[in-house]
Amino acid sequence: MKKEDQRLRYAILANDIVIFAIRDGTLNVLLVKVKKASFRGLWAVPGGLVRPSETVDTCARRYLRQVVASGDVFLEQLYTFGKVDRDPQGRVVSVTYYALIPDAERILDCSDDYAAVAWFPVDRLPELAYDHDEVVQLAVDRLRSKTTYSNIIFSLLDREFTLSDLQRAYEIVLNRKLDKRNFRKKILSLNQLVKTGKKTTGKAHRPADLYRFRLRRYATIQIL
Amino acid sequence: MKKEDQRLRYAILANDIVIFAIRDGTLNVLLVKVKKASFRGLWAVPGGLVRPSETVDTCARRYLRQVVASGDVFLEQLYTFGKVDRDPQGRVVSVTYYALIPDAERILDCSDDYAAVAWFPVDRLPELAYDHDEVVQLAVDRLRSKTTYSNIIFSLLDREFTLSDLQRAYEIVLNRKLDKRNFRKKILSLNQLVKTGKKTTGKAHRPADLYRFRLRRYATIQIL
DNA sequence: TCAAAAGTGTTCGTGCTACACCCATGC
DNA sequence: GCATGGGTGTAGCACGAACACTTTTGA
The missing domain is CATH 3.90.79.10 (Nucleoside Triphosphate Pyrophosphohydrolase)
Known part of the structure; x- marks a missing residue:
């Protein structure tokens, strides 16, 4: 020994x-x-x-x-x-x-x-x-794996983001396409996001609502 | 340094x-x-x-x-x-x-x-x-956690077991009751188990079918 | 006016949940 | 024959999947 x-x-x-x-x-x-x-x-x-x-x-x-x-x-x-x-x-x-x-x-x-x-x-x-x-x-x-059952994705995003940004982040991490309407329905129903009231500007298309996470703290939640 | x-x-x-x-x-x-x-x-x-x-x-x-x-x-x-x-x-x-x-x-x-x-x-x-x-x-x-999305439970069981044994194991590990009929339906539909053909004996009630896992190797599978 | 992304509902099918009675054995 | 666990089906509901068009802006 x-x-x-x-x-x-x-x-x-x-x-x-x-x-x-x-x-x-x-x-x-x-x-x-x-x-x-x-x-x-x-x-x-x-x-x-x-x-x-x-x-x-x-x-x-x-x-x-x-x-x-x-x-x-x-x-x-x-x-x-x-x-x-x-x-x-x-x-x-x-x-x-x-x-x-x-x-x-x-x-x-x-x-x-x-x-x-x-x-x-x-x-x-x-x-x-x-x-x-x-x-x-x-x-x-x-x-x-954690992306599918928690909210960690917020750590990869800026404080404020559009739903399209968020969807894109999920798609990139999970490496698969998601349906826009289903994604929005699901993510909003989880009550994790709040509208900031602001919108994107300066883009050559319709402005998007900006959101932020209600809590920027790790939580396990069934997302996808 | x-x-x-x-x-x-x-x-x-x-x-x-x-x-x-x-x-x-x-x-x-x-x-x-x-x-x-x-x-x-x-x-x-x-x-x-x-x-x-x-x-x-x-x-x-x-x-x-x-x-x-x-x-x-x-x-x-x-x-x-x-x-x-x-x-x-x-x-x-x-x-x-x-x-x-x-x-x-x-x-x-x-x-x-x-x-x-x-x-x-x-x-x-x-x-x-x-x-x-x-x-x-x-x-x-x-x-x-792993019990809910994999087959590790087999490591806690003998080679051969009844469906009641298996259900009991899940209930003990997860610390909650499961519905007998739903449990059997689900677990059998996963195609992980095979009947050995044998039955339990010597118990003061109807004999139970004995099963074993098709593969005794770790796999991630949505179970509960 | 055109291009580019934002936003928005409904239908259908699958899978989970809840639930009660008869069966085979040992004593 | 009685106590004990084994074995079985159905109906309702919630949720995920598929799917297309209108809106708003900048150039």
Whole structure:
């Protein structure tokens, strides 16, 4: 037991975050170009080592703030990958998270930490370092799944949006078309939305009513 | 960065498993009495440290085999608790799992590792060590939730069972009554069950048809 | 006036809910 | 023969799915 304890000191805890946003009509993931070690030049999701003084949640929040201006975004633990060979020269266990941000959210300059930062559509990812292809895939599955039985979609939208925006968001995340009339009927019957009274302007078509979520807080609700 | 790396060597990875079985008409959890350290005498779920040479999954399987005879049971990662003060003298991050076993499954004598082993109904737990009350609660929630949209319930049943057994299992896990006729109609329409042709005997009432699952493999299916 | 998206109801079928009585066995 | 759980059908209702035209604006 003592010997086991000794060797355990070499297990390293890491943290990786899959950050989603809807951009140009597709679901995108934020990737960074790895600066150091054996995967140099490949893309990966942001993350790094967990400090012994911080909780795993705090750590995820820290790495999120490294790249995203506002810390007020949806962030949830995804899965812990125990097989990862993150750093080929050592055993690393990674606790992964996923985050949702609106397209408008500002991405910070973090050239100190990463060689580059860029958005990629989830269905056209470059080759990824570590086991991050698996991590991203799992995150997409989780997001899809939670979208059908909760209100998390609001985390991908601006504060105010049209019903068409909302429908588009659902269609992009779920990757299927929805019927406009049925969608509106259903979503309005859930009593989650309120009209702001404002309308869109400046578009070459009929102005749309703007809505916002009654509560911008996670809730499980049967939507689709 | 180098300094951070140094300190990280003191983060310890642990593994805890919530083991469920249906016994005496209630959902039960297997608890062990802690032998060592500051929580001596309190109950906890089985688990321990992760060896640097094993994956986290392998480790969970190892602790499961410590107490359960057959390794062929449902086992799934639950959540990673990063705040835990498992051992008050060091920082421990615990990757938790939950397992489902049939009542008939044999529990091993593991007095080497634990001071005692016993089943407790989930709604009448003793005081638990560490943050294990939170862990068990989350496991129960997950089990309930997955029961409604998958076939995991088979892991809690024997190979052969009556429709009443099955209904009872659902009622116990979900904690609500189901209508007998509607339940049978629904469950049979899913094409998951096959009659074995055998019947129960020796009971002071009409014999019941015995069924088994067509596939004893996890699948997500809309059940309730 | 044309293009482009917003907004709006009805019909039909499926699936969930509620509900009560006879059957086969052991004692 | 009696107590105990096993086994079976139907009717009403709510909800999801399919479907097309008018409205309002900018250019």
